Amino acid sequence: MALTGVEIFKLLPKTNCKKCGHPTCLAFAMKLAQRQATLDLCPDVSEDAKRILGEASAPPIRPITFGSGDKAVKMGEETVLFRHDKKFVNPCTLAIELKDSLSESDISKKLDEVLTSEIDRVGQKLRVDAIALTNASGDKGKFEAAAKLISSKASGVPVILSTTDPASAEAAVKLFTGKRPIIYGVNASNAEAMANIAKTEKAILGVVANGLDELSTLTEKIKSLGVEDMVIDSGARKAKDIVENNTLIRRAAIKKNFKPLGYPVINFVQREDSLYEALIAAVGITKFSSILVLISIEKWKNLAMFTLRQNIYTDPQVPMQVEQKIYKIGEPTAESPLTITTNFSLTYFIVSGEIENSKIPTRLAVMDCEGLSVLTAWAAGKFTASKIATFIKESGIENEVKHRELIIPGYVAIISGSIEEKLEGWKVTVGPREANGLPAFLKART
Amino acid sequence: MAFVAPKETYSGKVYNVNIGTGDKAISFGSENVLPFHSFEGAVPNKPLIAYEIQDVPPSDWPENVQKPYSSVSGDPVTWAKFCQDSLNAKAIALRLLGTHPDRENRSPEDAAKTVKDVLAAINIPLIILGSNHAEKDAPVLIAAAEVAKDKNCVIGKAQEANYKTIAAAAMANNHKLIAMSELDINLSKQLNILITQMGFDKERLITDPMCSALGYGLEYTYSVMERIRLAALTQNDLTMQPPMLADVGMYVWKIKETQAPESDVPQWGNAEERGIAWEAMTATALLMAGAELLIMRHPKAVEAVGKVIEELNA
Ligand code: B12
Ligand code: SF4
Numbered sequence: 099m100a101l102t103g104v105e106i107f108k109l110l111p112k113t114n115c116k117k118c119g120h121p122t123c124l125a126f127a128m129k130l131a132q133r134q135a136t137l138d139l140c141p142d143v144s145e146d147a148k149r150i151l152g153e154a155s156a157p158p159i160r161p162i163t164f165g166s167g168d169k170a171v172k173m174g175e176e177t178v179l180f181r182h183d184k185k186f187v188n189p190c191t192l193a194i195e196l197k198d199s200l201s202e203s204d205i206s207k208k209l210d211e212v213l214t215s216e217i218d219r220v221g222q223k224l225r226v227d228a229i230a231l232t233n234a235s236g237d238k239g240k241f242e243a244a245a246k247l248i249s250s251k252a253s254g255v256p257v258i259l260s261t262t263d264p265a266s267a268e269a270a271v272k273l274f275t276g277k278r279p280i281i282y283g284v285n286a287s288n289a290e291a292m293a294n295i296a297k298t299e300k301a302i303l304g305v306v307a308n309g310l311d312e313l314s315t316l317t318e319k320i321k322s323l324g325v326e327d328m329v330i331d332s333g334a335r336k337a338k339d340i341v342e343n344n345t346l347i348r349r350a351a352i353k354k355n356f357k358p359l360g361y362p363v364i365n366f367v368q369r370e371d372s373l374y375e376a377l378i379a380a381v382g383i384t385k386f387s388s389i390l391v392l393i394s395i396e397k398w399k400n401l402a403m404f405t406l407r408q409n410i411y412t413d414p415q416v417p418m419q420v421e422q423k424i425y426k427i428g429e430p431t432a433e434s435p436l437t438i439t440t441n442f443s444l445t446y447f448i449v450s451g452e453i454e455n456s457k458i459p460t461r462l463a464v465m466d467c468e469g470l471s472v473l474t475a476w477a478a479g480k481f482t483a484s485k486i487a488t489f490i491k492e493s494g495i496e497n498e499v500k501h502r503e504l505i506i507p508g509y510v511a512i513i514s515g516s517i518e519e520k521l522e523g524w525k526v527t528v529g530p531r532e533a534n535g536l537p538a539f540l541k542a543r544t
Numbered sequence: 545m546a547f548v549a550p551k552e553t554y555s556g557k558v559y560n561v562n563i564g565t566g567d568k569a570i571s572f573g574s575e576n577v578l579p580f581h582s583f584e585g586a587v588p589n590k591p592l593i594a595y596e597i598q599d600v601p602p603s604d605w606p607e608n609v610q611k612p613y614s615s616v617s618g619d620p621v622t623w624a625k626f627c628q629d630s631l632n633a634k635a636i637a638l639r640l641l642g643t644h645p646d647r648e649n650r651s652p653e654d655a656a657k658t659v660k661d662v663l664a665a666i667n668i669p670l671i672i673l674g675s676n677h678a679e680k681d682a683p684v685l686i687a688a689a690e691v692a693k694d695k696n697c698v699i700g701k702a703q704e705a706n707y708k709t710i711a712a713a714a715m716a717n718n719h720k721l722i723a724m725s726e727l728d729i730n731l732s733k734q735l736n737i738l739i740t741q742m743g744f745d746k747e748r749l750i751t752d753p754m755c756s757a758l759g760y761g762l763e764y765t766y767s768v769m770e771r772i773r774l775a776a777l778t779q780n781d782l783t784m785q786p787p788m789l790a791d792v793g794m795y796v797w798k799i800k801e802t803q804a805p806e807s808d809v810p811q812w813g814n815a816e817e818r819g820i821a822w823e824a825m826t827a828t829a830l831l832m833a834g835a836e837l838l839i840m841r842h843p844k845a846v847e848a849v850g851k852v853i854e855e856l857n858a
Contacts, residue, residue: 109766128829141850180767180771180774181763181767181770182767182770182771190603198757216741217811217812220761249610252827256762268762288627310547310549311546311547313547314546314547327853334853336858337580337852337855337856338580338582338855338856341579341580341581341832341856342581342583345581346549346550346551346583349550350547350549350550353550354550356547356550358547359547371848373817373820373821373824373844374846374848374851374852376821376824376853377824377825377828377848377849377851378823378852379854380828380829380832381823381828381832381856382830384766384829384832384833385832396814396817397811397812397813397814398812398813398814398817398818398821399817400813401801401812401813401818402801402818402822403825405758405759405801406758406762406825406829408759409758409759409763409766409768409829410763410766410829412763414763430590443762444759444760450802451800508556534800
């Protein structure tokens with residue numbers, strides 16, 4: 099939360115010299131509070147005031163980019179507690195834990211799983227975002243060797259190096275210079291050493307404490323040592339404690355502008371049982387985790403976790419949409435069928451998927467309905483006979499296909515007659531209600 | 545800077561709803577905080593999961609969720625007993641799907657007989673659901689409510705089109721009632737008001753804001769539930785204080801992700817585990833949004849979600 103006008107006023111020179119273009123320092127302070135002026139207009143403001151005011155206007159949860167290149171992930175920047183208030187900004191990073199006690203071939207196998215984890219869903223490419231290497235062996239040489247393997251086999255993937263030993267951290271982090279890794283395991287006793295490494299290597303620090311009080315003290319200390327890019331772990335491992343601590347951290351940062359906890363949260367949710375682990379991850383995804391560390395990433399599990407993350411992080415005001423146009427599925431000829439639907443991403447991907455399954459080359463006309471589903475768009479007056487007629491006429495499709503037949507979704511059978519009236523020379527055919535009826539429907543026509 | 549935990553105090557409280565009779569009766573709701581926020585208030589009960597069964601064999605369910613019931617699902621009484629005795633179900637939700645005019649079109653009398661037989665065979669609470677055909681559900685649920693009189697069941701679902709008769713039947717026979725509207729907080733509030741205006745006690749209601757599956761509109765159900773719960777707790781809105789239902793199984797086990805074999809979509813992995821995960825994850829997300837009563841199908845999904853509930857309360 100930003101400072102009030104009076105709080106800002108206290109920080110200004112209070113000379114009323116008018117150089118800022120305002121009659122008094124107080125008037126200027128009021129403008130600053132409303133964000134209608136910027137501090138640089140006052141030439142006499144002290145460095146101290148600049149720092150305090152700068153901090154107060156910074157986002158409540160620090161934005162941090164983890165990793166580098168096209169696989170880098172953004173974290174932080176959240177502004178609300180509930181997704182209906184405003185979009186959650188940066189989707190939670192999913193990381194897989196690799197222990198340095200594993201054999202080289204086991205590590206390689208897991209790295210392959212990470213590298214091939216990408217799935218396309220509703221037009222987004224989703225994947226396991228990061229690797230967390232744990233110094234389970236307690237041995238510096240093993241840790242470094244495993245880090246080397248990761249840096250050569252999975253070079254673009256963001257990495258968390260988990261160890262409480264500064265010498266091990268330093269050895270491993272040097273393998274990721276310029277790649278913005280996280281050094282996790284920073285605590286009260288190794289903070290100085292870790293901060294120095296982070297400064298030299300431009301790494302992010304993963305700070306761990308026992309409880310929120312201790313955590314706040316620790317982040318303050320690290321900040322005073324000159325490192326500001328941190329992810330924080332309150333020590334919570336049980337689902338109940340994750341909910342409690344993550345909620346209190348988010349509230350403190352957003353509602354109280356409490357800076358010591360204004361960092362992205364990392365949660366460790368490893369469980370032996372893979373399904374159970376996925377569900378604890380679900381608790382983290384819904385309740386404010388920025389990074390979740392897991393043990394296993396089977397394909398079925400990834401799909402479910404990615405989908406939940408996507409659902410929770412969609413904009414509640416603007417449904418996901420695809421571009422209005424006539425999509426070709428397969429290689430349609432001038433005789434191929436023409437179907438129509440709305441531009442709600444989910445609708446488009448379900449329908450186009452089923453058309454693909456049918457193996458019948460088909461055109462799918464996607465009409466802009468502001469991202470609403472078929473029935474919702476119809477009920478909202480956006481998928482109506484006259485709008486469909488205009489869209490088809492203006493699309494130029496009449497030059498592309500020889501026939502004049504339009505297949506509409508079964509749920510809007512009711513408008514088939516009026517489309518025929520408004521779209522001269524066209525015949526309207528009512529398709530099945532559910533898209534999964536499309537393969538049989540299309541095949542039966544050939 | 546010293547850390548002061550920013551705890552909230554809430555002005556409202558979710559109603560306590562108790563269902564069933566005897567020593568297997570069970571309560572849900574009653575908390576005065578957001579889901580699993582026992583650090584700032586009282587959470588006396590845990591969310592309850594009911595096993596879904598139906599009056600007709602589950603030929604409409606995907607293979608992978610039919611399988612665990614293959615030897616019992618031919619008959620609702622055997623099926624119900626199996627859930628109670630072998631799966632340790634705490635409650636059962638009997639869906640009278642066979643009464644749907646497009647299905648077997650069974651009569652209200654047939655449905656009532658099924659309800660009676662199931663009730664005679666179990667001692668855990670029973671939730672009695674229609675086939676979601678607004679017109680047919682009215683006579684079916686009236687007959688069911690009567691035959692189950694004083695068994696303290698849950699009757700559902702009352703919707704805008706049929707709430708009057710169903711609510712009257714639930715009231716006359718001492719049952720709890722599910723009020724369902726379609727993913728809109730205002731519609732949900734309005735239906736609860738209409739039902740209480742008939743003289744139905746608001747503390748005997750369960751709100752169903754309509755479920756959706758993970759990947760298929762879950763975010764809408766999630767946010768409607770969160771908003772309902774916030775209205776109940778922070779604004780002390782009495783009409784929004786009944787516990788909420790997530791009717792998970794039915795929505796989850798009809799989508800592609802719970803059915804497509806791995807051979808069709810190799811990138812999606814094992815179909816059986818995928819289906820179970822889909823149901824369990826949908827349920828877990830809705831628990832976080834505020835659901836207190838869940839209706840689910842796969843025993844492994846129920847078991848996993850049960851463990852999560854324990855860990856969220858432990
Ligand atoms: C989520 C939802 C919303 C969301 C919008 C989500 C979105 N992006 O569209 C919100 C909350 C905003 C909303 C608002 C409204 N909604 Co609404 N909504 C729904 C809900 C619950 C699900 C819709 C959905 O996402 N479906 C999934 C998609 C994939 O389905 P689909 O696009 O229809 O596609 C399927 C088929 O049509 C078919 N298909 C699609 N294209 C094609 C093409 C061909 C050729 C073929 C063959 C098949 C085919 O395949 C798909 C999968 O099988 C439905 C109820 C329900 N259970 O369906 C109500 C529903 C659609 N809404 C309804 C209404 C009335 C409204 C509102 C007017 C008022 C209200 N109740 O809030 C507003 C209007 C919005 C506006 N801007 O003015 C009504 C429509 C009534 C009717 N029968 O006409 C419904 C049916 C609910 C109801 N019974 O009251 N809604
Ligand atoms: S320039 Fe600075 S000191 Fe002068 S009136 Fe404006 S705020 Fe005050």
